[in-house]
Amino acid sequence: MNKTLQLTLLIAILLSALSLSAQVRSCYDIQYTSFPSGDSPFKDQVVTVQALVSGSRYYTGSSSSSFGFYLTDSVSGPFTGLFVYSNQYQPQVGDLIRITGTIVEYYNLTEMSNITNYQIISSGNALPDPALVSTGSLMSAVTAEQWEGCLVKVQDVTVNAAPNNYQEFYITDGSGSCQVDNGFFNLDHTWQNVLVGTTFLSIVGIVDYNYSIFGLNPRSNSDLTSDDSTISLSIPAQQQSLSSNFAIPVYINGISAQNTFSDFQMNISYNPNILQYISTSSAGTLTAGGGLSATSQPGTLSMVFNNAAPITNSGVLFNLNFMGFHTGTSQITATDVIFDGNTLTNVINGTVIINSSYNSLGDTLTVIQRPILNVPEIVIPGETMSITCVAPQTTSGWQANLLHGNKTIALTVNSTEYVTSPDRWLLSVTIPNVPVYELYNLQVLASGGISDITRNAVQVLPSRRTNYYFAHLTDLHMPTRIFYPGAGWDVDSTSVLDFRAVMEDLNIIRPEFVLITGDIFNEGEMENFNGLYWFGWLQKIFSEFEIPFYLVAGNHDIGGWNSTPPPAGSSRRNWWRYFGWKWLDNSSTTWPLHTQDYSFNYGNTQFIGLEAYDNYENWRTNIYGSQSFTYPQLTWLNMELNSSPLENKVLFYHYDFSDQISLSASNVDMALWGHIHSNSGSITSQPFNLSTRSVCDGNRAYRIIRVNGSTLVPYNTIYAGASGSSISVNYFPNNYGLADSVRATLYNGQSIGFENSLIEFKMPSGGYSYNVTGGVLEQVDRSGAFNICYVRVNLGANSTVNVSISTGTSPVDDEVQIPAVFSLQNTYPNPFRSNTSFTLHSTKAVPLQIRVYNLKGEVVKELFKGYSDGSEQMFGWDGKNRNGADVPTGMYLIRVQSANLTQTLKTIKVK
16 A cells, blocks of 8 residues: 555544544533523534424525524423524424534524534434423513524413514413514415414414514414414504594404304493594494494493304404594403303403604704703702793793693792803793692793793602602614615504503603613604604604603714715704704804703712714714714713712713723713613622613513612513503503593513502592592592592502592582482392392482393383382392393393482393
């Protein structure tokens, strides 16, 4: 054997030995980590993995050529899955492969790419049973990270948010909501017959991480097992414009040839202050054949349907036609739902949000510059407050008022001073006692016809708390995450829904204030472009906050984009017009003010906000440079920190792009920021340097920080939930100002308690006293069309609290004027088959009439007419009409009426 051949054989043997000795890893080896970031311990390393293919051809983007596949270990469980990004290889499910590539973190998704070796060892292998998980465990990164890439299964789930434009929908098993996506389907795929209320016995899929959301991806339709035996009623959520006409479909699910119905009845309530009912339509629905009737009263619809032929399909039962009457949110709630005599319990109710039209100019800053909507003041009676205004130096006769509803409260103007650099008026006013502690609009009046109002600018409190909590949120990216000119950029408003879910939580739990650290816009330069007014739109949405909030700008707000048509500088000029301040628009480098930085104090804590940006469009680089912070900003910050004697110091800004702020060196106790769309920092190590996950992309995230005396206590980020259901309040029968007795059920699915929660009961107007259980009645505003009763509630962690309010009877001198009082005890049994009864308690003998009505308002039978005996009496109904015939199954109303009081009981007759 010659030396060359010997050398060749030796090299081959060595290479083979090296190959065999290379360690083969499992998916668990790659994925398991104790790093808080969730990064793989093999990040940026070349590794070899041997595993089973659990899902093939998973699309990663908008191109059909961009895909990969998933691997699983032979035993299911946490950390046992891995994504492989490669369109070069297309294995089949069940293939056992050995593959070599580089482990990377692609936007926090652990994956293998840059494949250098690929081998199919065997095919047709059985996969392990998917791991059984709850939907709630896929809701938060804290619990979902371990399931990234894994084959899992959820059971007994209900759709609580229908597929959106990206074919993402949400499900829940009661533990929380998780997203279902269609990454394994063709790009033109749409889900069929997936409606709010649709139930599944199980869904199997692989957990991905995309746009900061963990999602469950079925590999085919066979991974979804429908629950055809469960009938459910559902009403979807909608957003509509003010004064627009629209239809709300009411769906029935689970109907088939084996599961039919021929009659139903139900009550549907809505807020008549938000929506104006027009009609009910059955055209093109399951009830198109006739037999549907609707009885309308303000805020309530009674629906009855009778049809000789059974209905054998699921779909739209009927449509409710409304007009958007006023901005706000109305619940659409179906109660007492009965199909063929059987009470339906699986009901998913909807909401309608009525937005003011965003296609109009908002309230730009004119005279009042501070306090304003996004830089308010928090005051107590007796304090002085400064008002900054822009007006000619010759202006005189300054007046100031607080406005709320139809209340106008004059403020004493102590002094006025005109100052320069910049030119402005400084007014000092005194806060008087107020009839209601609330978030007030501020009005100023002066000579020359000056009149200006800024909304939600002054929060008046009875006192400042020493123990309280506030909230931090960031990266809203409204109204859409679609960049110009992508399809849908001008019509999509998904990010608005995300923010509304967070705002609804905060309006219930009532932090003292909210800090918002920028990127409220996706593209801040688009105001008045293509006929759209996004600044005006967001300003109107922000005015629906019932608590003060402080806002600073981020790079998407003021950085500008070269790829959009508006000229450079548009985003900053838009910001100055709406959120402040006009004197910042100065091109001179010697001018001292170019950025919106400010501070405010609450108790013993100073809060300092700074704008932050990337100057993408290179506008006025001689002033703004390429990114924040500028030297004047840092100089101002040091002056603020050194001049304040307050014990705690909290910074809030979008992002420290140039890594310029040292918290410890500056003696700062906490910094709150965003930009990275994920949580970062320790809640136990000081100084606290904390990023909060974004509101957008379905995250709906926010962070609570407590202040206990002089101690700052931050919490882990929490989430409003995909359907906004993590914190909620439901009113029975409604909160529309129509009922004199209302119950509110508050639910808190968070691990944090909120002792400062507040609900506002809307009650009929009048000089009533009130009885409250489950909360503390703090004040009553009787100045409007309704009495607003403010009830403080201690909402514990993971709890449900029932709060009830009812009108009391105020004592009067003449006993003759006291109305006759009676009360009713509910019918029993209910539902009933042949007989039911109820008890009436009366304080004295009074004339009464007791009748039974059907839901059409027709009298079925009169049970009693005469005088009560002034004590306890029992009345019964045998389920027959006035002719002695059995009445059909369904709901009936037993109405007890005296000269000045009417009460109604609901009872249900079944087969």
